[in-house]
Amino acid sequence: MKKISAYIACLLLLMTACIEEYHGDWESENEETLVVSGSIEGEHTCTFVLRKSVPINSGSSDDYMYYSDVWTSSVSAGNKSISPYMNYVRDAVVTVESENGVVYEAYESDLGEYSVVVGKLNPEDKYFLRIYLPDEDEVYTSKPMKPLDTSKITSAGWRRDGDEVQIHVSTEDPGEPTYYIWDYVDIWEIQTPFAADYEYDPDLDAIVRTTRKNRGWITERQHQRIVGSNKNYGNGALKRCPVYNVNKDDQRFQVRYYTRIRQSAICKEEYEYNNLILLYNNQMGGLFTPMPSELPTNIYSESGKKGVGFVGVRGSTSEAEICISEKQVGCGFYMEGSVVDQEITDALSYYECYERGYSFYTFKEPFHQAVWTYESCIDARCWGASLERPDFWGEIETTPEDNGN
Numbered sequence: 001m002k003k004i005s006a007y008i009a010c011l012l013l014l015m016t017a018c019i020e021e022y023h024g025d026w027e028s029e030n031e032e033t034l035v036v037s038g039s040i041e042g043e044h045t046c047t048f049v050l051r052k053s054v055p056i057n058s059g060s061s062d063d064y065m066y067y068s069d070v071w072t073s074s075v076s077a078g079n080k081s082i083s084p085y086m087n088y089v090r091d092a093v094v095t096v097e098s099e100n101g102v103v104y105e106a107y108e109s110d111l112g113e114y115s116v117v118v119g120k121l122n123p124e125d126k127y128f129l130r131i132y133l134p135d136e137d138e139v140y141t142s143k144p145m146k147p148l149d150t151s152k153i154t155s156a157g158w159r160r161d162g163d164e165v166q167i168h169v170s171t172e173d174p175g176e177p178t179y180y181i182w183d184y185v186d187i188w189e190i191q192t193p194f195a196a197d198y199e200y201d202p203d204l205d206a207i208v209r210t211t212r213k214n215r216g217w218i219t220e221r222q223h224q225r226i227v228g229s230n231k232n233y234g235n236g237a238l239k240r241c242p243v244y245n246v247n248k249d250d251q252r253f254q255v256r257y258y259t260r261i262r263q264s265a266i267c268k269e270e271y272e273y274n275n276l277i278l279l280y281n282n283q284m285g286g287l288f289t290p291m292p293s294e295l296p297t298n299i300y301s302e303s304g305k306k307g308v309g310f311v312g313v314r315g316s317t318s319e320a321e322i323c324i325s326e327k328q329v330g331c332g333f334y335m336e337g338s339v340v341d342q343e344i345t346d347a348l349s350y351y352e353c354y355e356r357g358y359s360f361y362t363f364k365e366p367f368h369q370a371v372w373t374y375e376s377c378i379d380a381r382c383w384g385a386s387l388e389r390p391d392f393w394g395e396i397e398t399t400p401e402d403n404g405n
Helices: 002-018 268-282 342-346 350-355
Strands: 034-037 044-052 075-077 080-082 093-098 103-105 107-110 113-118 127-133 138-142 153-161 164-171 179-191 198-201 206-209 215-220 226-229 241-247 256-266 299-301 318-325 358-364 369-374
Touching: 034 127, 034 138, 034 299, 044 093, 093 113, 103 113, 153 256, 153 318, 164 256, 164 318, 179 241, 179 268, 198 350, 198 358, 226 241, 226 268, 256 268, 342 369, 350 358, 350 369
Parallel strands: none
Antiparallel strands: 034 044, 044 113, 075 080, 093 103, 093 127, 107 113, 127 138, 138 299, 153 164, 164 241, 179 215, 179 226, 179 256, 198 206, 256 318, 358 369
16 A cells, blocks of 8 residues: 555656646636637737536536547546537637737637737837637636747658658757747648549440549648657757657658648747647546646636636747658558459449449540449549649658757
8 A cells, every 4th residue: 555655746747847737717617718729920810719517517428528628639537538519609709909908809710710910029118819708708818928920940850660750840049948839731642543544434334534633642731739848958059859659650751741841839838738638638537637637727807707728929920841752761552453253344334333333433444344343442532632743742851860960
């Protein structure tokens, strides 16, 4: 028993060494709480997502998702899978404002999403988010903050470690303790097993030139947030700081993978908020899962209610690009292709093959027999890809592996 107590005590010390204890003062956990995702960034279109949490004592099966934020698509708690509770807030009036009277009005761009084009930020002014909820006649605002500028990314690279490909960045020395947040957009090319020149047109009941393409490009923008600091770098420059990993056999490396990393500076409180959110996401229902009152926030209503979220204010940001090919990492991803048994298709008309969901592939010589396959084998769009090649795709060069020299 003494050993178990000592073990738990050690774990608690480790946890508090990473994240300072944060005490909140929610009046009640039986009320819905406004949850805000997003940040203020100069010369960008900023998007804020507004939702209401599930009351922690509501008895709902989604109680664990009290602070549904922009995490992964779903998480596992015990033996059940729980998806984020999406109680979106509609018809709110959302503005980004400054203490000097600058106002940027947002528009509701999607369900619970409010977008606003923000101009250049004054480094000496303080900015905040204002949210008016007409149904409650309640106004929430974030704490006014000056824009934070980030140190520049001096290089970005990658290296393979076993089956993992690690993406990392190095920065200039900020000269002081600094907290960072990274987001990234990745694009990768895919190729289906077969390339068809023709397809069946059911309206014409004829074989015609196809619009399908076996090459496509997938763009992904939503990722789990990534935060870090220069504490382990002597409060100086980051040196090959790991940002994220991708398995070498991931579909991303089938042909060529491109990622654009953007780095921003954040305050200590926002860093702690994001760390607690990640902890909450990764240890659902565990011993160290943060309770609602432990989450830091800078969002309050005029009547004193707390919101959930941390709206930071970004000044300058820094970006870097990396491009990796299949040959560089030895990708083992394999997209299997197959054709429909000839005995089946020979007994059917072209239209009957079409009705069964088969797609025309080619003619088999020397008897000019029709060969049918499946749409996913000849059309990259079936894999979520766009057939439009990015303008820069032919110009980017692959990034050599960083071997540490």
